[in-house]
Amino acid sequence: METFTLGSDMGDSLTIREVAQIAGVSIATVSRAVNRSGPVSREARDAINRAIEQSGFRPNNIGRQLKTARTHTIGVLVPSLKNPIFADALTGLEDTAGKAGYNVLLAASGYCAEKEVSAVETFLRSRVEGMVLTVADETRSRALDILGTSGIPYVLLFNPAGRVDVSSVSVDNRLAAYQLVESLIGLGHERITMIAGRLSESDRSVERQAGYLRALNNHGLPEGDIVEVGFENPDLASRVAELEQRRHPPSAYFCSTDMLAIAMIRALSALGKRVPDDASVVGFDGIAIGEHLTPSLATAVQPAEAMGDWAARHLLARIVSGESIVHQVFPHRIRSGESRGLPGRAFRRANSGKSSDMP
Amino acid sequence: METFTLGSDMGDSLTIREVAQIAGVSIATVSRAVNRSGPVSREARDAINRAIEQSGFRPNNIGRQLKTARTHTIGVLVPSLKNPIFADALTGLEDTAGKAGYNVLLAASGYCAEKEVSAVETFLRSRVEGMVLTVADETRSRALDILGTSGIPYVLLFNPAGRVDVSSVSVDNRLAAYQLVESLIGLGHERITMIAGRLSESDRSVERQAGYLRALNNHGLPEGDIVEVGFENPDLASRVAELEQRRHPPSAYFCSTDMLAIAMIRALSALGKRVPDDASVVGFDGIAIGEHLTPSLATAVQPAEAMGDWAARHLLARIVSGESIVHQVFPHRIRSGESRGLPGRAFRRANSGKSSDMP
16 A cells, blocks of 8 residues: 655654545545546545645655656756746746646756766656756767666757657757848848857757858858857957957857857947947847847747747657657747848948959 | 666666676675765776666666655745746756755746645655745745645745744845935936836835835835836836826836846837936846846846855755754845936926926
C-alpha cells in the first residue's frame, strides 16, 4: 500500500487509512480521489478535501514516483534568463507544463558547455521525464551526447534543426538574417558589419552569419567584417571605436541578437554617433522592449512564448503518447524600426570623397 | 542496500555491484565515490567514471531521496518572468543554489493568488526542502498560510517584511518611493500622478504608494491622483488620454515599476507628448535595460541579482543549519535618468494661465 507522509513533518506520517477515517469514506475512495484514478462522488470529494485540509495531509510524491517511475517533472535548460527571449519562452513553457500537471526544473548555462553537461546530469539524476534545452551548439554538444544515451525524450528550443533524430523548434535563422541584411542593402547600405555573439557559444549566431554573408554575396557586395563578442558583458566600446575611426566606417550594423543591438546603440551613442542618422543598427529576436526603445529596434522577430508553449506540448506528447520526432519551424517576422534608415552622413561623406578621388 | 537504475531505461536496473565489477574496485569504493561520503583514490575515481560513462549508470536520486528525505530541491515562485526584475533575481538565485548542489523548481503565478496556492501545493508535494517566493500580498496570502503550517523554511523575496516570523529580503520600498517623488518635487513638479500596479496584486505597490503620498504631504502638495492598472497587459492608452486632456494635466508620472514606466512613455508618445519635455516619467526597479532607453529611465534601483543570491544563501542556511529568521533590507539607489526633467510645457502653460486668472 502507498504510504503518505504529513507535509508538516517528514518523519511523522499520516496514512491514507487515517484520512479515510476522518473523512468517513473508504480507503479506496481516498486513493481514487488523491490519485485521480477513478470516479469519486462530490460529497466524498468534499469530505476528503476537508479532512486533508484539517490534517495537513499531503500525498508523498516521492513515494509515488518511485513506484510509478513518473515524476511529472521536466528539465529546462536555457543559456541565460537575462535575455528576455529566453524568459519569454520559459513563460510559455512553464504555463503549458503547469496546466498539464508537470513541474519545471530550471537551469541556466551562462553559455558554458560545462554547465550544460552538469545541468543535464542533474536533470537525469532527478528523473525528469523529458527536457527542453537551448544548447550552445547542437552539432557538438557533450550534454546532448549524454542525453542521447539516456533515451529520455527532449526538445531543442531555438537551436537550428541540425540532427534528424531530435525534435526541435526554431525559426529559419539563416533566412531571417538574409532578409534583414537584404533590407539594409535595399536602403543603399554597402558597408554592413556584423556584430556576432561568439560563434562557439551559439549555433544560431553561426546560422545568422551565413544568412548575412549570403545576402552580401548575392548582391555583389564584398564580404563584410564580423566582430565576435561574448554574450555575457560584451565589451563593445573599444571594438566599435576602432570601427568608427576608420576612414570608411560601416554605415550599418547587423547584430546577432537584440541585446547586442541595444548594447551597440549605446556604444555608438557614447561615441557621439546617432542611430540611424550616423549608422543603422538592426537586431535579431524581437524582444518586446525593442518596440519601446528610441529609436525603436528593427529586428527579426521570433515568437518566443509560442515556441516555448509548442516545446512543452510536443515534449509532453512525446512522453505520454510517444509522439515521433518533429522539426517545427515557426515563421519569423521582420519588424521595421527607427534604428534602420538610409545610409548615414559618414557613408555619404565617404562616398563623395570616393568620387572626388576619381579622375 | 541502495539500488541504482540505468538512466537509459527506468525499468532496466544496473546495480552498484555491476559498476564495481566493471571498474575493478570494491562496492564500498563506488558508494563513496557516488555519494561523496568518503575519500577515493584518483585511480579508482577515474576507473569508476569510465565505468559509469560506458554503462550509462546513474544513481537514482528518487530512491536516495526517499531514504534520506533530502531532495536537494528548492521551489521558487515569482509573479512573472516577463519583468526582468524577476528574471534577474532568479539568475542570482539559480546560480547560487546550483553551486550548492540544489535544484530549482520554478513556477510563475501571473500575479494570481489562486496560482500561488497551487504552486505552493505542488512544491510541497514535490518535497522541496525550502522555498523562495514573491507573493501578491504577504499579509493576506493563502499560499503563505498553507506554507506556514508545513514547517518548511522559506524566504520572501521583494515582499516588504511585514511578518516577524518569516525571513525576507527587500529594499525599503516606501523610503525609495519617497525619495523618488521628492526629487520630482525638488524640480518644481506639483501635479504628480502615480501609475500603480494593482494594489491587490502587489504589496510593493502599496508601500510605494505610501511613500508617494507622504512625499506630497510633507511638501504641502495636495493628495495626488493614483491610477491603478493590472500588471499583465496594462491598458494605459485610454487612462492616459483622459489625464492628458485635462485642463491641468500632470507634469510628472511616478510609475510603480519600470515596466509600467516604459508602457507609460509609450502611451504618452502615442498621444504626441514627449518625455521629459511635456511630462516627466519615473519608474521603480532599476532593470538594466532602463539605462539603454531613450530617454534613459529615472528610477529606484533594486539590486535584484544580489537579492536573489542572498535569498538562496539564506534559505540554504536555514535548511542546512537551521539559521534563524532574518529580515534583510538591501540598499536601493536612486538613478538619475533623462526621463525626469523640469516641469514641461503643459505645466508652464497651465501655470501662466493660472496667474492670468488671478485678479
